[in-house]
Amino acid sequence: MRVRRPTVAGLFYEASKERLLEQLEEAFARGPGEKPPVSSYTGRVLGIVAPHAGYVYSGYVAAYGYAELARGGTPEAVVLMGPNHHGIGMPVAASEADAWETPLGTIEVDKDLARRLAEWSEVVVFDDTAHKYEHSLEVQVPFLQYVFGSGFKIVPITMYLQNLEVSRRIGRAISRAIAELGVKTYVVASSDFTHYEEARKASEKDRAAIDAVLRLDDRGLYDVIVEKDVTACGYGAIMALIAAAKRLEPCTARLLKYANSGDVTGDYSSVVGYASIVFERAST
DSSP states (O other), X not given: OOEEOOSSBTTTBOSSHHHHHHHHHHHHXXXXXXXXXXXXXXXXXXXXXXXXXXXXXXXXXXXXXXXHHHHHOOOSEEEEEEEOTTOOSOSEEEOOOSEEEETTEEEEBOHHHHHHHHHHHSSOEEOSGGGSSOOTTGGGHHHHHHHHTTSOEEEEEEESOOOXXXXXXXXXXXXXXXXXXXXXXXEEEEOOOOEEEOHHHHHHHHHHXXXXXXXXXXXXXXXXXXXXXXOOTTHHHHHHHHHHHHHSOSEEEEEEEEEETHHHHSOOSSEEEEEEEEEEEOOO
16 A cells, blocks of 8 residues: 655654644644534535644644534545645646555545546646645644544645636536535645735735635635735635635635734744634535
8 A cells, every 4th residue: 555654744743643642632722622522424514724834833723624624524535735835746736645644643545536536627637746745735634633533535635736727627626526426525725824924914915815715706816816915825725615615505614713923933023824714515
């Protein structure tokens, strides 16, 4: 079995199982409170936007979103989408691995669902080079394991190419999988927001981008990113989630938490913005 080993364990999050569990518990305690009990899958939650910085900086912000996934119940699969920071490998790449490993164990990759998304989107291809060093998806997996254990699969997709058309193609493919295949699926769009600007300026830029997300306006988000020079790294993943949500109406987006690195370091002169946003569907 081909297993993707962790790249940033010991850097972005603790490398030992015991210390990682403590770190995740602390993230929930500082953020939404204790981890909610997990129910059976309700179909209420479509997915979340979650940050991917080191857990020390953004873990408690991410915990708000994962608490909502816990309340939505255990899925069969989670589609993980995020930026390709290193720019290596194919422009939009699904993982070729059979499983991903973290200090909490291994999680199987849903190769069947990945193949469907590749076929239906016509932009996703299989390439592990794009995943070799990338942290944006890896840091989400321990949160999923902490909440759901091992009773689910993942579909990791990195996006170096993040234009509107590519994002919409991926979003349409995800919505088709949910509607036609009936797969109990969550989508995690991994993104930080403004990088290395003064906190007030970063907040203004991020608020404009988040407002577009809350309106489910993928074109509006793209325009804000370009016109205001918002250095959100995973905007393509967010647009793909919006595109899926718009085809699975009625669906709404709700901001759970916004913060920045200065809230941890005390230095607000140059911060990175983080947001946790949940996408919810009408009760099914």
